[in-house]
Amino acid sequence: MPPSTRRNFILSSAATTLAAGALTNSATSTVQASTASKVRVGIIGSTGRGNYGHGVDVAFTKVPQVEIIALADDNPQGLEEASKRTHPQKTYADYRQMLAQEKLDVVAICPRWVDEHHDMIVAAAKAGCHIYMEKPFCRTLLECDSAIKELDARRLKLGIAHVSQYSPVLKLVKNLIEHDEIGEILELRGRGKEDQRGGGEDLWVLGSHVFGLMRKLAGSDATSCTASMQTRGHPVTKADVIIGAEGLGPLAGDHVQATYAFEHGVFGYFASKKAAGGTPSRFGIQILGSKGIIEMTTGYLEPAYLLQDTGWSPGRTGASWKQVTSAGIGQPESRTDGNYEGGHIAAINDLLESIQQDRPTLCSAHDCRHITEMISAVFESHRVGQTVILPLVTRANPLTLL
Numbered sequence: 001m002p003p004s005t006r007r008n009f010i011l012s013s014a015a016t017t018l019a020a021g022a023l024t025n026s027a028t029s030t031v032q033a034s035t036a037s038k039v040r041v042g043i044i045g046s047t048g049r050g051n052y053g054h055g056v057d058v059a060f061t062k063v064p065q066v067e068i069i070a071l072a073d074d075n076p077q078g079l080e081e082a083s084k085r086t087h088p089q090k091t092y093a094d095y096r097q098m099l100a101q102e103k104l105d106v107v108a109i110c111p112r113w114v115d116e117h118h119d120m121i122v123a124a125a126k127a128g129c130h131i132y133m134e135k136p137f138c139r140t141l142l143e144c145d146s147a148i149k150e151l152d153a154r155r156l157k158l159g160i161a162h163v164s165q166y167s168p169v170l171k172l173v174k175n176l177i178e179h180d181e182i183g184e185i186l187e188l189r190g191r192g193k194e195d196q197r198g199g200g201e202d203l204w205v206l207g208s209h210v211f212g213l214m215r216k217l218a219g220s221d222a223t224s225c226t227a228s229m230q231t232r233g234h235p236v237t238k239a240d241v242i243i244g245a246e247g248l249g250p251l252a253g254d255h256v257q258a259t260y261a262f263e264h265g266v267f268g269y270f271a272s273k274k275a276a277g278g279t280p281s282r283f284g285i286q287i288l289g290s291k292g293i294i295e296m297t298t299g300y301l302e303p304a305y306l307l308q309d310t311g312w313s314p315g316r317t318g319a320s321w322k323q324v325t326s327a328g329i330g331q332p333e334s335r336t337d338g339n340y341e342g343g344h345i346a347a348i349n350d351l352l353e354s355i356q357q358d359r360p361t362l363c364s365a366h367d368c369r370h371i372t373e374m375i376s377a378v379f380e381s382h383r384v385g386q387t388v389i390l391p392l393v394t395r396a397n398p399l400t401l402l
Contacts, residue, residue, distance in 0.1 A: 038067035039352060042104040042129070044095040044120055045077020046072065050111030050246065053134030053161060057086050057110050059344030065352065066106075072098040095120065095310035099127040105290060106351070109133035115247025117145040125150035130196070131158045132344075138209050139249045139370035141376055141395040145370040151365050155358075157256050158365040161353035162212045163300040165363040167349060168326035168335075170216065173294055173304050174288070176324070181308065182289030188214050190285040198274030200229065200253035201244055203375055206283060207270055210299040211374045212363060213285050214270075220263035221370050224375035226350035226387040235381060238402040250399040258378045270378075277281025287311065294324070299344030301335055302325065315343070 006385040041060055041248040045052045048180035052058075066070055072095035075360050083091055092098040107124040109117065118138045124131050125147070137160060138144045155261060156233060177185065190210035192202030215221060229236040229252060235254055244251030254274035257333070269321045277283070284297035306329060309319035325333040337345065347362070354361045373390055379398035381388045394401070 003304075016358045017053070023119065034083045037335035037359035039065050039212060039257070039385045040069045040103060041108060042065050042069055042095075042098055042102055043071040043082070043088065044098075044124075045073040045078060045082050045108060046111040046113070047073055047082075048117060048271060049116070050113030050134070050346075051078070052082060052110040053112045054340045054344075056108055056132070056134055056344055057082055059348060060088055060108055062345055063348050063352075064339065065141075066348075067316065069104060069269040070098045071108065096123055098246045099123055101131070103177050104129050104313070105133060106130045114139050118147055121147040128154060128156070130156050130351060130355055132160070132232075132348055134161045135368075136204060137243050137365070137372055139247070140201070140394060140397050141324075141369065144365075144372050145395060148365050148369060157351055157354050157361055159347045159354070159361040160362045160363050160368055160369070161344060161367075162209060162349065162371075163340065163347060164209055164298045165216065165367075166214055166343055166346040167300050169301065169304050170213070172324055172326070172328070176217070176294065177287065177289070178307065181306070182287065182294055183310075184290030185217070185266050185287060187288040188217055188237060188262075188266065188285060189288060190214060190268065190270045191282045192261060192270075192272035192277075193281050193283040193363060194272050194277030195329065196275060197245075198254060198276060199231075199256050199271050200379075202272035203253075203256050203270070203275075203378060204244070204248050204251070206298075207375060210270060210283075211284050211371045212367070213296060213298065214260070214268045214374075215262075215367070215370060217285070217287055218262035218264075218268060219264045220266075222260040222262055222374055222377070222390050222392050223267065224387050224389050225258055225260045225381050227256065227258035227376065227381040229378065229382040230255040236402075241402060242272055243398050252399055253382075256378055259372065260376075260377075265334050269272070285349060292319075299339040299374050300346065301333060301337070301339055 025254050043057050068088045068191045069087050070090045084183040107129040109120045112134050192206040231240040231254050231344045241252045259269055288295040293312055294306050296304045304324040306322045306324055309315045309317050322330050327334045350362050377388055380394050383398045
């Protein structure tokens with residue numbers, strides 16, 4: 001049965017079973033009908049090229065309303081091993097064949113490498129499937145635009161493994177800010193891990209988490225970016241551009257610095273320098289307010305830390321840091337669902353709820369594009385040697401235009 005006929009059949013059958021107030025969105029109604037029994041899921045992995053991300057495949061086995069119909073991996077050994085973890089009804093060597101032959105509601109795009117993400121998203125969208133995927137979203141703004149066009153044309157939802165976006169700790173931090181516990185936000189300051197990936201790769205792989213938090217805490221998209229990039233102490237030139245790891249495409253810089261303007265006069269800063277990190281890592285974000293500071297690392301259940309001190313200097317003023325967990329200020333973390341698996345499960349549940357309620361996910365495809373734009377803006381600002389306005393006019397990777 002072709003996808004369009006199959007979808008109409010499902011919708012017709014669902015009409016008598018859905019509760020009052022069922023949504024008009026066809027993609028939404030299809031999955032809502034499926035949730036009366038099970039949501040039909042297909043998993044895409046790519047062993048040796050990003051594998052299954054940080055356990056995205058296994059997380060789906062922990063969601064009760066999910067039925068894993070099929071799994072695809074072009075690596076035979078990887079396919080066999082993933083099958084033992086997830087117990088799909090069928091397996092495929094080609095995800096395109098899986099999408100063509102199976103009746104799926106949701107597709108899990110698991111590979112961590114980003115070079116196949118666009119094609120996988122488009123293929124899943126054309127098959128009429130909602131998506132949960134490993135980050136980063138896509139390599140360029142051109143790819144982001146293309147993927148979103150296909151998703152929006154079918155009113156399909158997408159969730160992504162920026163697990164901090166689903167964190168109960170983030171909710172508490174936002175509540176503290178809204179209740180003036182640290183006063184007016186003066187700066188949002190983020191850094192990467194600054195290990196051997198420091199600079200451009202850190203910007204992509206770990207900076208994306210920071211930018212997701214930065215947007216949520218600023219309450220808006222970035223409106224401009226001013227940035228510079230260096231390699232071995234000199235400004236990045238065309239000769240410094242390499243092909244990055246994990247399918248990132250053209251990449252450069254072992255030291256990046258960027259300033260972002262947001263609405264309401266909020267400014268954000270991000271920097272990363274190769275081999276400049278320490279233990280503990282500075283990877284995360286500081287929210288610097290007129291009355292104090294909140295520090296956050298990325299993750300689903302990582303604690304935040306609150307310092308209510310206008311001098312931002314506990315050693316000088318005697319103020320003390322207070323741990324913030326999902327249980328509250330000064331309370332030990334009581335949850336045990338973990339930073340990755342717990343975050344994936346929360347994100348998957350958010351995706352399923354967003355489909356039923358016809359609302360954006362907590363980190364939607366459009367949010368992902370804005371995060372990618374903040375990354376691309378660093379390269380573009382360096383390329384043109386001045387502040388760039390967002391949304392960017394340049395949609396290709398700016399490093400290809402040096």
